[in-house]
Amino acid sequence: MGSALRDQYPVDPETVWSPFKLLIQSYERITPHPSDTRYELKEPARVVADQVFELIYSEFIEELRHNLTPKADEPVPVFPFAYDWRQPLENVEALLADFIDEVIDRTKLLRHYYAEGFGTKRFPGKVNLAGHSMGGLIIAGFIQKNGQSKVNKVATLGTPFRGSLEAVAKTSIGVAALGSSPGSSREREAARVTPGLYYLLPSFKGAVEAEAGLSSDLFTTAAWQPGVLATLAEFIRMYAVEQRHPQQQALKLLKSLLDSAWRYRTRLENVQLANSKDWLSIIGVNAKTRVRMRITQDDDGAPRFDLGEGDVRDDWKEAEPKTRIFTGDNTVPYLGARAKFVPTEQVVCVTPGDFSFWEFKDRLLENVGLHSSLPNMNLVQRLVVSHFKNQEYGEIWGRPAPDLPPKTAWDPPILRLKMR
Numbered sequence: 001m002g003s004a005l006r007d008q009y010p011v012d013p014e015t016v017w018s019p020f021k022l023l024i025q026s027y028e029r030i031t032p033h034p035s036d037t038r039y040e041l042k043e044p045a046r047v048v049a050d051q052v053f054e055l056i057y058s059e060f061i062e063e064l065r066h067n068l069t070p071k072a073d074e075p076v077p078v079f080p081f082a083y084d085w086r087q088p089l090e091n092v093e094a095l096l097a098d099f100i101d102e103v104i105d106r107t108k109l110l111r112h113y114y115a116e117g118f119g120t121k122r123f124p125g126k127v128n129l130a131g132h133s134m135g136g137l138i139i140a141g142f143i144q145k146n147g148q149s150k151v152n153k154v155a156t157l158g159t160p161f162r163g164s165l166e167a168v169a170k171t172s173i174g175v176a177a178l179g180s181s182p183g184s185s186r187e188r189e190a191a192r193v194t195p196g197l198y199y200l201l202p203s204f205k206g207a208v209e210a211e212a213g214l215s216s217d218l219f220t221t222a223a224w225q226p227g228v229l230a231t232l233a234e235f236i237r238m239y240a241v242e243q244r245h246p247q248q249q250a251l252k253l254l255k256s257l258l259d260s261a262w263r264y265r266t267r268l269e270n271v272q273l274a275n276s277k278d279w280l281s282i283i284g285v286n287a288k289t290r291v292r293m294r295i296t297q298d299d300d301g302a303p304r305f306d307l308g309e310g311d312v313r314d315d316w317k318e319a320e321p322k323t324r325i326f327t328g329d330n331t332v333p334y335l336g337a338r339a340k341f342v343p344t345e346q347v348v349c350v351t352p353g354d355f356s357f358w359e360f361k362d363r364l365l366e367n368v369g370l371h372s373s374l375p376n377m378n379l380v381q382r383l384v385v386s387h388f389k390n391q392e393y394g395e396i397w398g399r400p401a402p403d404l405p406p407k408t409a410w411d412p413p414i415l416r417l418k419m420r
Helices: 054-068 089-107 111-115 134-146 166-172 185-192 226-239 246-268 361-376 378-389
Strands: 003-007 014-017 036-040 047-052 127-132 151-157 208-210 279-284 293-297 303-306 348-350
Touching (some): 089 127, 134 151, 134 246, 166 185, 166 226, 185 226, 279 378, 348 378, 361 378
Parallel strands (some): 127 151, 151 279
Antiparallel strands (some): 003 014
């Protein structure tokens, strides 16, 4: 949700959703249509991605531009990629593929790159990719489909490769650590018909505990509580171009949303890297995070999501490795951030304590939490620069994964990275 959304249908385009700006969050205008979720519930409209959110990403982008550039008159271009986070990730992935081609072609026009033969057989045109949160999923999907012929290195920050329980909270009660709004029925209803949100459902081991006779697989319709289907059926009754059998149509719509999300998750589990050290996976820990949920039966025997506060934990400082994994960055649990294609010994963890004395640590964490603060952390910026330059940049450190086996050496992608 780090990109603003703009309705281009008015002659004077209007911003209809902006992160953390409660006065510009028009859920009615960004809710997808149940007959075709690519488009909006209220037509005529044409809502598209606008810009990346300045508070979260401007410093990250500017620091990369400055620190990757060897000479002021020979800049290294760093392009932000805004996208419509509501859409199926396959759609965004295709846009990223086109964007990468554009970036390579634009870079060829820089004289110092042209002089070095960038884009030729001698110096093939490649990009480095940095993705925060959902952005890392799109990068992984792109590489799974297209390989690494146009990609040199990747850095991901707090990416929910195996999902986040906050996606369930958003669809079930409208309140979650996915943004700063306090939650509302309008937000909950919009979430239930938003394809992109289902791609964030948790699939890591132990994420969901279900009572006997109930399914714990959130990618199947049988696991979902009736309220979600009721919302979809009401949308269909009120807005669908065909209004026959709204309950059946609602079930079909939910199944299609879950099936698409599961296919994408399966693709990410099958990412193959030529060298796993090309990928820097930074995971936030030591913040209270929802690490699991329960599915119980209501009075009618139907599933009911139990998102109790007892499952919001931070056991990072515990001595027992089996317990230390119950932590995260307040939005993505550690186990949800683990990617199959990144070995445990190569994971780099950071904590709220890694903000320096001079950073706006308290204000950032209070307003947006560790997850959204990761791109603003100076240490994270230096880690990404060091990874892309393949050399140590400034003072850098990190922490090994909490479940790193005792006799396994920490082996991060960055040479000479200090352990803390």
